[in-house]
Amino acid sequence: MRRVILHRLMRLLATLFAVTFLTFSMVSLLPGDPVDVILGQADRTPELEERVRSDLGLDRPFLERYGSWLGNSLQGDLGESYITGQEVSQLIKDRVPVTAQLAFMAIIMAVVMAVPIGILGAYKQGKWQDTVSSAAVQVALSIPNFITAIFFVWIFSVKLGWLPNSNWVRPSDGLFENFKRAIMPATALALTQMAIFSRLVRADMIATLQENYVLAARAKGLSDRYILMRHALRPSSLSLMTIIGINFGALLGGTVIIETLFAIPGLGFGLINAISRRDILVIQGITVFVATVYVVINTIVDLLYTVIDPRIRRS
Amino acid sequence: MTGIGQAQPEFPSDRVGRISTAVQTDAGSRAKPKRASPREVFKEMPLLVKISAVWLILIVFGAIYAKLDVAVFDGSLPLQNPNLLTNGFNADTGEFGTGDPIEGISGSHWLGTDAIARDTFARIIHGAWVSLIVATISAAFGIVVGGFLGALVGYVRGRTETVIMSMVDVILAFPALVLLLALVSIFEVRDLFVISLVIGVLSIPAYTRVARANSLAISNREFVTAARAIGTRPNSILFREIIPNVLPTLLSYAMVASAFVVVVEGSLSFLGLSVQLPQSTWGNMINQARRDIKVDIYQVLWPSLALSLTVLSLNQVGDWFQKRGSVRDSAL
């Protein structure tokens, strides 16, 4: 057990190392003078160029630069954007709550929708309810979220005028106003997740319903509904948790288009803005951050899974 | 971990056993697996899957037709020029066109015209080519490289497996879309084939995992054990036993993965980071039509439908093949 955990943690460290190295070298691999790359088309002066040179220590060898960059990053210093003057780590700190809120809302909505649909599909397997819900799930899975979002905007903002499609309000500045702005983007994100989750729940439930102890329970005369809730849902929730963890990390990246469409000041929109400004240090910072979160969450999920499910532990 | 992003949920890490391990063992080791003819396969499909398959065939046919029209027949096939402005100067006639931007459906423009009076139907058909190429190249790349690596490490195990799977994990550690955005924007990639290759490289890990899981399962099968026992060379086992048996699963996985790839390309185009204009793609059509959404929603709707239906069809057909494979498998 301990060995497994240790092994996982080692792998986490190795992966993190590789991820940071790749991101760092991606920027350094760019053709041309790194100063040009980093300053992009900022209005520059010789003084600023000099400052960038000394800030980054461009006269030192690549590995040494990577080392000091990594050291600084570990202390939460990802450098500052020479284009907007913002601290990259501060920028990320400001934006994470926004993206996290969207991701959480999306996942909660997805789970709330997915579990009943999945159970229904499993319970009525092969019947018309199953056919209809499976078809709906397939459709939800197949419409890219930016298309969903555009049509949401068209219906709820353009045609009905019910919901604002931009102008983000932080929860601290008004919970209801915040909710009104978050609901469309979160739903657009949630639909795909919902489809993923409900397929999983359905498949898992069907598998569980075949298990001996469920068959035994049924033989004992327990009602199907009781069996579903008490015996079948619990093991299914384990795999559901796994996939939620995995998708949470992916959502952090997946919000890029949605945040851009709705002008929501989260990490994804920050990334797109940085891309359009060619603000390399911000692109680098956000990429490293998102990748790190992703890796860490996946490791945690793996570990939890290992701890909870004895079958994995044994193998 | 998921495939190459969030839409491949079926394959969480350590649970890859869920993947159908469709193994065609009926004919023993050397004999070619017996295959159903395409017609038989089609007959087996449920109605929805049939419709999906037909849609996919239409899209592929349309894409190739459009490409041939431009590349070989110099626009002489019956399909409108996707880049002709029907309201602007027409060099062939020497006159200004009488078309209008953002027209509705009509006999001359089956799906109307876009913001600069080009025929939307022709642009959608031409856009299919981009999706087709991106999906095909990345799938080919994934199957060849990822499939081979996965099959290899699943068979030989040991240190090779550790090293390769760690590398795979690192690539998987990046959320695909974020990494793709960073790469495409930093390196200013605009070429269809290069973009396809980048997406292809990013999809290697997913294929590797699928192939490895299958390879692991197959390596423990009787016929492989038997082959080993009679002293067949490892190379021979890998190429004659393992890989042919992993391939069918990979192919059906490729369909589902392609659905995701088509969405990814659509997203890139939508953000203006994909192929060069005036080449139409479904994503850039949606993006360009979005400006006039108050005036007309249909120019957004048509490419959205094309994209969504294609993704839906790929998922349907891919799923069905996977299911079919696993049913056969479990029947063994």
Place this chain on the structure above:
Amino acid sequence: MRKRQLFKLLALLLVFALGAAACGSDDDDSSNGDDTTAGDDTGSDDEGDDAADEGDEGDDAADEGDDAAAGDEAEGDVDTEVEEEDPAIERVYGGDISVGLEAEATSLRPWDDTCSSPCYNIAVTIFDKLMEQDVDGNYQGWLAESIVPNDDFTTWTMVLRSGVTFHDGSDFNAQSVADMFPVQLTGGQGASSAASSNLTGVEATGDLEVTYTLSTTNSAFPAFLSRAALGLVFEPGAAAADPVAFSDAPVGTGPFMIEKRDIDNETVVVRNDSYWGTDPDGNQLPFLDSITFRPIPDEGNRLDALLSGTVTAIGSLRQGTIRDARAEGDAITLYEYQGSTVGGGHFNTLVAPLDDVRVRQGLNRLNDQGTVLEALGGTGISFPGTQFFSPDSPWYSEAVAAAWPAFDFNGGTALLQEYVDDPARSDGKAVGEKIDVELSCPPDPTLTAAMQVIESVWTASELVNVTLTSFDQATHIGMAFNDAHQAHCWRFSDDNDPSITFNAGFAPPNEEIAAAAGVPGVVSPVNWANWFNADAFTASQAAIQTDDFAERKALYEQIGLLMAEEAPVWYSGYTATMIATDPALLGLASWHVPSGDLGSGLPNAEGHWSEVWLAAG
């Protein structure tokens, strides 16, 4: 290119780089007609009138009292008349508004960063300018009370308004202006503006008296004091101490003070209770309690935000958005503006095949302006361009309009054919091979549409291989700056004094050319087309030696004719811009300069927010 040299010269990164890029951000001030020195009136309104006979639009600029929101303008013309707000309407204090802008103001250091339309909106709430353009295009004092040149326009003496304080409580006086100068020289925009205005020294010659020393004559100098780089007044101490932090916490003398800066989300400014300004009726300004500026890059989203009431006002530089806004009728108040800013693009005349005038002329004749304008958002919003001045401008020249190459497919193709068949063709390709041209516009949907229209006709000639590219705005500007461009979408000119555009725009693009022209060291990085014509350069220099309007106009006309001959640029149409507001928001267009005259209105969607109030109820 040596960087120092870059800055040394005619500058203007300022106005130009903003306007740069056709990217939707350009800046400029002001109304039709303008003239140089303070207090010198040339009766420009009439000039504007005669000029406007451009085919189909009946000009009505003179003196009618049409509502600015009217949708019934003649095709292609936009009413940019500024009127007084009804004095009977009660001015109301208080209220918070939010304003949707097309982009974030990436920083609030006026001396350093390019200040485009969104940036101006925010900046003028926090910073006051030294000079402002009034409704007639004349430059009047704002924080300055007066500015007077010596006889040869090499020394300008400015007297400042008294009793003005910065937001941090410190006094604003001549020394502040003098202390600003070294800070300005450290910034890209400030340094290049100083260079292009010939400014070499700023000195406090009294408590409230500042003397500007120029290296050579510049009769149009006050124009530069109305632009961001040299005109916006900031607290020099804080700026010098930490320029990076200053961007987050700018200190000026303006009607509002910075409250919150959350880049890419919102910038909040709150009322400066001790502001010095009053409206002509003596009401203390500003009226509003606070303004929240929000970047909403998507055009459609921004208009929706206004319609749904989530923002109180929006700005736009896109015809398509103006079209959509017009369709909303009375639900919003629409202030349209169409100035001398003209869209189109420039050819990099230093690279083959664009170094050959036949290619440039050929491509220009294949520029289907009518269809391009339709792609930009429908006809009836703006009309085709022929020069750097709109028909409403006093500088507009009939002769140039007539000389500019009109659409002529066969004529254009013949010119291109001539080049293609020329054994000595400059691109070194074999006779008969197609010409390769890269056409690049920023990735805005509207520009993307326009770019594809141009491409389609060029391609239809079957003599040109067009490669379409799109790079984000910053890169797009940078490519032109570094001469890595070919055919490059751009937006030219503005309603400021022409010298601001022309001085820098037609100077030698590199050292070699400068030396050959006999003016070594005079190099302009912002001669985007890299087109150097000795006569045009001489004319642009001569035009700042005098303040005689007719003489200056003749010189600028001469440049226009040379451009029509050599075609270093192509045009689409004059840029229409708008600010649309909630009908309850009043007083936006009718801001005043301190003398009580009306200001220049809302050129380029740049709002002045100090005299704005929210109607009661």
